[in-house]
Amino acid sequence: MLLVRNDRLMDMIYLRVDKKEVVTHEMSKGRPGFALLFFLIGTTIGLFSTWCLWSTPSLAVLTACPAPQIHEKEKGFVLIGIMTAAKYVDTRAYNVWRTWAQHVPGKVLFFVAENTTSIHSDIPLVRLKGVDDSYPPQKKSFAMVKWMADNYMDSFSWFLRADDDLYIKGESLERLLRGLDASRSHAIGQAGLGNSAEYGLLALGQSDNYCMGGPGVVLSRETMRKVSPHLQYCLEHLLTGHEDVELGRCIRKHVGVACTWNYEMQTLFHNNQSTSNDAYTGSLDEVKAAITLHPIKNPSVMRRVHSHVRMTKLKELREKRAILISEMSLTPSISLKRNEPSTLQDMPIFSFIDNNRIIFCSDGVNCPRHTLEQRTRGEMGRIVTQLFDDFNANARQRGRVLQFQNLQYGYERIIPKYGVDYIMDMILWFKKFRPPHRTTLSVRRHAYVQQSFSPLTRISENSIRSKLYGEKANASDHIHLILPLKGRSGVFARFATHLRNTCMRSNRISLVVVLYSSDDEDETRKKMDEISSFMNVKIVEMRDEPFSRGIALTRGSSHLPDDSLLFLTDVDMLISCDALRRIQLNTIYKAQVFFPIVFSEFSPDSWSENDRLLADSFHYGRRRGYFRHFGYGLAAMYKGDLHSIGGFNTSITGWGMEDVDLFEKAVKSPSHRVIRSPEPGLVHIYHPIHCDPSMPIAQLAMCQGSKAASLSSIDSLVQSLNHLS
Template sequence: MRKRGKWPFSRPVLVCLLGLLLGIGFSFLIRSLKNAHRHANLPKCFLTEAQIRPKEPQLLLVGVMTAAKYVDTRAYNVWKTWAKSIPGKVLFFVSENTVSQHKDMPLIRLKGVNDDYPPQKKSFAMLRWFFDNQLENFHWFLRADDDLYVRGEKLDQFLRSLDPNKAHLIGQAGLGNTAEYGQLSLGPQDNYCMGGPGVVLSREALRSVAGHLENCLANLLTTHEDVEVGRCLRKHVGIACTWNYEMQTLFHNNQTVPNVYDNGNLEELRHAITLHPIKKPEVMKKIHVHALSLRLNELRAKRMTLQRDLKRATQHSLNRRFTNTTTDVQNWDYMSGHISFCANQVNCPRHTTDVNMMAAVNEIIVQLFDDFNANARQRGRILQFQNTQYSYARVEPRHGVDYVLDMILWFKKFRPPHRATLSVRRHAYVQQTFGPIETITDRKFRQKLSKRNHIAEDDGLSSTDSTIYLIVPLKGRPSTFQRFSDNLLSVIPPQEKKVEIVLVFYKSENETDDNIIKNSIFELSHILPVHVIDMTNKSFNRGQALTAGTAILPTNALLFFIDVDMIFKYDTLERIRLNTIMGVQAYFPIVFSEFSRHSWSSLDRDEQRHFSYNRRRGYFRHFGFGIASIYKQDFDAVGGFGNFEGWGLEDVDLFEKCISSHLRVLRAPDQLVHVYHSIKCPSTMPTKQRNMCIGSKTASLASLDSLAEQISLYT
């Protein structure tokens, strides 16, 4: 039997030691809790800097007042456009029971408030909510409507120049329109900030007026909430809206021309902080794009200025490269009004000035006069633009764009005793220098687009190996289809498994031709998948044919609309995959269209050598839109092809729909050749389509060089 070991201490002693240890542990825990509580009540001088430093308020809180019928249209467009550039926070104030289908919108439902108009109660309740919930979190507060556009970066710059600890009421001052003038119970020194272009309150102004809002709401003298807010601040805080002529430009309110912004007249946006009114969501998006382009131009100009300062580069002259031969000299395009005259270009010698060029010239003129008048007050004179007599422009591909502007302007001296107004003529020599080249990998670019458009990469956006479906309408013309098939078989390698043909087949009047086409289809189907849609005896309609071809394909299909007159190289298919991006971009390649071979020169009569981009052999059809690639879901989203009878217009219709949609359109010359064939334009065609048909027919007959030679033979 094993002997039991002896403990050094007896059992009572062990119990006492255990109790002592537990007592020490509990006393330490209690002391720690007491110290923590005592630390919370220490004077500030005993706390660390991180413990006593208050949270820094943000610059601006914007309250957008909207109604239930506009919350998913106007208000949502505000949330998706200018709200993202606000230096602070944007909230949408609605009535108590308003619901939105967009869960990401920050809605504040005001209790006891409905959508009655005018919205006096909503306006006063929003200001009270500002005071109760966010007073110490922001320096400034903006009351806005859902038809207002705000340039966040300009508002940021403007507000940081002011002190929010002083009472400020900022906006465009008003006294009422002509019918209401003198009937709004305003005193001789009173005014109000017009609600439309936005009203800005400093934190101190909101703090001072908050206790009087309920009383002001109970004693309204008019039905205009902006008038009553201004009256309340004037009575209880002692401040009026900013009396400053410049506020008409900064907080711009268009009261005279209805729907002025619908037509793209956005000259006021350059200098404005806010723009009002903008009733249509699509116009709001257009203005936002224009504002972003202005901001981009400003940042580019700033970067170039900084780069020049770092390099200490001298100012360039208009002649930045020296030519060795006369062929190296760049041609100047002459512009007068809306007409341009040029040389060595497709549209020469005379054509309507391109919209982009007109916009660029207008942008330059605005910048010039901004610079001219930068110190106008100190100099006592101002220059005002009247019109442009004429201008020259040329593109130096390695450097930028040069302009020579002949302008008429007003020269005004406003400082006595030499006040005068003179009409003067001046030349301006301007350079628009290209910025440095920036590179980005295709994969990184597509990932960036997918995040911006909330599209998963596996939905096809980032895929450059999508299956291309060539949709081809066909009626008769067996030899042309055979050439098209031979071209496909010659350029598509055997390992290429992601090209399929969708042939929309119309029966012709010649049964023999149809049988030849069917034999060609059978041969082609051994190499490539061919889906045939039989349109039987229906009359040929290209738009309907292409629509029928897309109907059998899945939503994520990459469509390529093409005609049997086209031939191309394999690189074209790769560019289709690269340049067509789901949810983002459609590709309308510029094709090379051959002239009639009877007009070709004797040195260029090889009919099999189609990929010869000789100016006497053909021309790039810049105004042709029939060949296009687009994903089916985007094709359906823009509305597809319109229903046009006979020849033409369906391609222009699709192009215009894409331009007007969410999609970006890419146009670029490609290795696509339209082989010449005769065109018939029956007199039974609608007038507009017949004119387009005749124009296409005559443009494809011969080159200008060939016509000039023919004329010289008879002179």
Template structure:
């Protein structure tokens, strides 16, 4: 379908009201899991109609008269007719069926050419006999409308004609249609007059605007019945090759109505003229009833997920509102927890006007920008709540920027915000129209819903999509090794002790060593035999005298394992606990989730306090002893299938560092895997001196020097050292 259209100014605005929660300036959201009831699915159909039956006169007389002869019948709200082709029926059309079609308060049917087959028998296909996939699809489009009139006109009040690259928000469409009289003739959509090259060449009169087919065409039952007897004549007298133009011309001539001429329809029936690659602005989706075009099935699923998140948020918000009404004596307050001790107080974190969050009283917590979702929620929520009665007041407020604010997380209750904002104040009621920049304070509460449990097996099954692989829960450690015999002996002893103490699943650990030749090679081989004698599965991949490359070593090690193997990339300097192994299994999900733990890294023991030096246990977390390395990505857990899907490690990187950051960026860019990053107390990196040869590339040398400096001592120790010379 080619896209055309020019929009004209508003003649009569169409507004959709979205419910919000307003309690003073306090806004409440909740994160409760809500399951939405699914409409009953359509039965699979395979209608076979002749071309004469489709486009010829009905043997039962006039369709309009025949439909009017059935009194007192209660019809459904709407039927959505999706036109697709054989090459898209199992891709685009199937993803439509599995996403938004399951949430339409009505029926969804897919219209295909004669002889079209699908590998998904549950899809409700209507095969139009005598119709092929010829483009442009004028005959298919007209035949589909004719079929709807003769077979479904008695069943529904509204009919939407769309393509397989259209996303429809069913609940919003239903709300919109219920506000319109379906007994009158209507054709609704985004009006078009043709693009720049075609303007004036489509034989359209000044009032003959048509509804563009891309974002969807909605017809009332009256329109469908009145235009049906004339479709054959219209098909025989086409003036252009555009089926939506010709359908609009036919409706205008024989029904007497044209497409809705309203500027608001640009937002409701959204068409961006280019294929939507990703949905960057959820406000665009929130304002729309239909979204077009979405040609990538993966993008269709992503847009659907975003829409369901919006609906879930609205349902949770409504729940909080109803709960507040039931307990009218309970007023909103920022004091949701009465502390008994000072340690129970939750600190507020400061947000300044450049949207940087600063960690309060946590010396090793890094600065980071506020999440885009948080900024978007603040903008949407504040604007909506301040504008709840905008029409009555004759003014509108729009979020401009955040001056400063405070936020805190109460784990059992939710998130609290105190915000100082800059807003645009727009007074639109004459005679005092004006636009000003104003400051306002807001107190916002995001309320957590009650926790709900889900069996791990069910959760993993939901996340793994349609993978045919079965997860292997054994952890396969892959460790490159060159020299460092003493450190490797310490690692081996610790691994043996951990495995002997653990029971059951946590004991399913194997070690794959990618071994490079060195002066310590004989001692390393003795340690390997020590591990094998301890009943720990050990494999060795011989690299000989090859130049050391961590990326190459890890990729060649992964190549020795099956695609369903759980890989854990580690270093010889690491110590770990049974709990860490357990969390690696929990946080790594095939085809869905990878785990980049934030490890605790020791400072140089020379900077430790006396108490730290007396502690033999490495798993002691003191601010002078070490820090959680937020910027480190060297340790990672993922399934081999996911490693290969993202492209694996960059094997062209030589020497120290950078290969881990490259892998992390690949996971993010891939977009289909969720990344889990969290401090892991069960993983400790034992301090060792870092050497940064001057022969390294500049970017790697800078990273090496930065890591070396960060690992020398704590901030407290450095302050004490400076104080001695002040």
């Protein structure tokens, strides 16, 4: 059934084509001329329904489409219209479509100018005829609202006008709107009166306001019904250049309602006041209470916020599941004695947390204290939030509220079989707000929290990667080792010989040598010819260019496609085939990069006699070496990910710093996760380090620190001091 509205004929024509028979409205019965006329008109309108006209003498066209196919019986809760421009339709808009737009209780449409195209065929675009991307977008905004009213008035209860830099939490939006009556006039959003420079200059009455367009404007079906006939008039009588101000003025004049005057709307329809580039790049605490978040102009930040929202939802579902399982199985109450160690070594030890900043590892020889990891900091923040949500669940009835002030100190321990235990000493505000006993006190309380691990489940490797990352989980079966090299032909011979002996049967590795000119270059090339018989070897010539590891790794990777798995390595490394397998498993295209923690040998002069007798380098005694937690030189990632996180800083020359810079970029990347873990299959053979005094101060300090740390173990130092005493 095709339903076409013709405003000039003021009649509804129903057409059904079945075996070449046309059935028209009753008014055409017995009048073949009218039947033919209506058939021709209906067919013409159907064929050209791409252009949906609503015109006036003073304005050529206010709204037109091609619209997505409209089904007469299509129903939904909320219709969200998003304004975007041609330069953002394949970036911001498409990221909206692939993230939160898939989780709303209704329909999402993207409104663009007349001639806008997209490389993505799945994004639902509505092209507005006669509308361009000029700014300010009053015409586009009014045309979008008019189009939604004309095409979906009776299909949705609520309508939301949004921009392409808005994030919407669909479930939170539904919870808010389910408690309201869409048959009454509502305009919901964050009320505005203009900024300090514009206050009093927007022609607003004393009781007038407008819903700020950035955080989104929600209109009920009744509001849309009343305002839609007047949108053309309002567009022709603008008083300012702000489309959200003018839409609010139009609603106030013709519907009789203003935007919601409610302080809470600043939290629910949240507008981040920082600069647009910094919004939502740091802490995401403001996400929890919000329904909409604005502005998010960077697509990677949009994905970061969406990942945070979905992970929060997953965490809530897991907590509910754990509670249900606990209630069904009658699990005993929480106890700090859930682990019964059989030996002293099995006893889990608490780490001490000082004021949420420094953690003291009581069982760590080489790390008496260090800054609190982001994992622990974020988890403790979530625990505190959950605790106070539970405390204040019935705050209104009890007439009191608890507010978190700060963390004095805490303890944390991980029991691999069971979960994580926390003990937190907190300072909080105790407020009684019910008269006549109003008071505010600062009190100190302890909280004992247990997070339990879910039961172990056996699942295939490919299955879990596919569930977590979808198409991103397609792991490459080939690894490209990128090796910068200048001189050191003997060390390269050791590297190549070991690689050949341990991985001779593997056909899934290639070696890309970025070669600088040196005195022993001929010997290096001979060794490359030898190993080329069992693996693909490619030489990238750098000749007499100044040595720069960042430039070399960038140049070496530039010859490979984006979906190539890279392992950025060093000539002093010994690599096992097991390590290459774990590199492959821990690296995920467009999702995860891997910075392995390598075992770094001390100077052999400090080794024990037993260590000197061992010919195999894959031994991990405390006197022999240490896992270099502060080293980031070795990294595994796909070539496309190396580029997307920012690549190497090619202005850094000499020793070090380029790896730290790349690691910091990876950590800050909102679209990638960084994995670090000790890798026993990667051993760094000791060699003397020369620190050029002409290095920049920070680079020189890092070089000297690495040189000192690699000379000998603490055990060797203690033994030397004992001999001196």
